[in-house]
Amino acid sequence: MPDTASALGAPAERREGPQKVTGTARYAAEHTPEGCAYAWPVPATVARGAVSAVDATAALAVPGVVEVLTHLNAPRLGKPDDATLSVLQDARVPHRGWYVALVVADTLEAAREGAAAVQVTYAEEPYDVILKADHPEAYVPEDSDGTSGEHVRGDAEDAFAAAAARVDALYRVPPLHNHPMEPHAATAHWQDGRLTVHDSSQGATTVRDVLAGLFALPKEQITVVSEHVGGGFGSKGTPRPHVVLASMAARATGRPVKLALPRRQLAAVVGHRSPTLHRVRLGAEADGTLTSVIHEVTAHTSRVKEFVETATAATRIMYPSPHARTTQRVLPLDVPSPSWMRAPGEAPGMYALESAMDELAATLGIDPVELRLRNDTQTEPDSSLPFSSRHLAECLREGARRFGWSERDPRPRSRAEGPVLVGSGVAAATYPVIVSPSRASAHAYPDGSFVIRVNATDIGQGARTVLAQVAADVLGVPLDSVRADIGNSDLPAAPLAGGSCGTGSWGWAVHEACTRLAARLAGQRGQQLPPEGVGATADTAGEADADSGYSRHSFGAHFAEVGVDTVSGEVRVRRLLGVYAAGHILNSRTARSQFIGAMTMGLGMALTEGSTMDAAFGDFTEADLAAYHVPAHADVPAIEAHWIDEDDPHLNPMGSKGIGEIGIVGTAAAIGNAVHHATGLRLRELPLTPDRVL
Ligand code: MOS
16 A cells, blocks of 8 residues: 555554454453453442441352452552542442442352342431532532633623623533443452553553552552553543452452443443533623623532533633623532543533524524624633634634535524424534643664554544554654554553543654654664664653643534424434534544544434433433433434644644544534424423423
């Protein structure tokens, strides 16, 4: 094959694709060291209280069961920053599903049978699991990074009262679950005081560091391998209880231990998107110019730790308005701990804001694309910093052109095909540019091959491929000659695959290491390289995390066409089209795949996904894929993702912004707005299931 694929931006194919489709790629639970035992956890069956007694007699009598760990006999751990990792350390039960025991056995079947036989007695306590915006314990959390707390400009209430046009609406996004295809799993192995763990994680460096603290070991004595990861969407962004339990059980039994969490247990222990209750008030002049923006959000957190679904963050940077107030509130309940799920904060926040913008457009009789164009800006409203680049208007115009927006009759219920009402909607999207310091190394060998090393993680996005492209581009060599070693904590330390920051962060370090290597090679021109090759390293600390002086965000525009069946109430998405401005796109094939994947997740958020906190049990009702409906192929139309190439010198040496999350951000609002256009109905609670539509 000609080497056209080495250039940045080229559609190079995923390097590990053949391994994945032939089943030879090995995931965390597919490593089985000699003598490996299997673990199965026991979740609490009460919503709040304490374990008062554990009877493991029957469990230990199951043939093959070797150990039952509880808070009474489990190894003591150091105190983690993340209290969800303090497993089996005390008798507290902070929520239903919290782990109270772990059974280890010679076989998976015996472990499972043993877990069912463990008798746990609880001292139950009254509990509270229902999110209410006016709950007396809700509070405004501290704002450490601008995404939380309360931000005020001018006098938003007065300006709202005086506005020529007003929208005042409540929106609700339910709890959502990440449900990656590969469940959370770890295989842990202690040998001579060294711990080796294969973990399904979005960042093995963090897992190693956290395990070092928990088990009081030097980092050098731990290796965490996350070679292939079957999705995470944030739920594997931090270490989860499974990796701690597997490591504990391996230490306690002296055998390697494998633990793959059953899918039905995931909802309680790997994080979820907190439900959010929104009140959005928009005030505008008759020409659509916003004069007041008020966005108030209440999210829940657990009693174990504070996690804030920062759903007002995007509202602070989207539209200029002289008067604005954004208020984030959080309510601790006896629920599982929420955590990151794709575009945490932006996805639910922009659902509410962009739905309200559509309501404002309808109130004013202004086209919703035009309303957004009239409220565009090159200065971030909240900080007054200039955007390093903001091509929202270009995304809206390009999307409208490609979608055929100008042919749209703006009147609701203006298009019917028999009992099916057809409509279209638009919404804007944004996601911050996050960059973290990373290390990397690059080596050249006498046979003309190159190896780059960085503890990046491939969670499906194609990290090996794009990092090899970055290296090949800097070195000016064929892509095939570059190997990328990733997914192991013994490699140069790197941040997680999360916050859409992976490629920009790792790529920066790879770029720097390769630039240095190229300089060394230039100095040795004509000489044979030594057998061990020559290398260069890079560490972008102090550089990647320096203040750029700019507000840096990706922007995008989403367009949706839906058909709403007035007999069944079913909403089908017929077309989805996204246009993004996210710096330079480094691999058009894998980038398109990420955009489309996130838009599909947004489609699920709009129409099928949602979880119910059951007040009677204090638990999520939808615990598996039979009840929690992610979109199936038949739900997903041909999705189009396009982009506008941005030249932004304030990002990183590749000029890239993150692309993993923005695709979900505006999708649900665009679909909801299309449902309004089709039916004339304003549905402000997701998902838009038939019971709500009829
Ligand atoms: Mo993403 S929710 O930061 O993995």
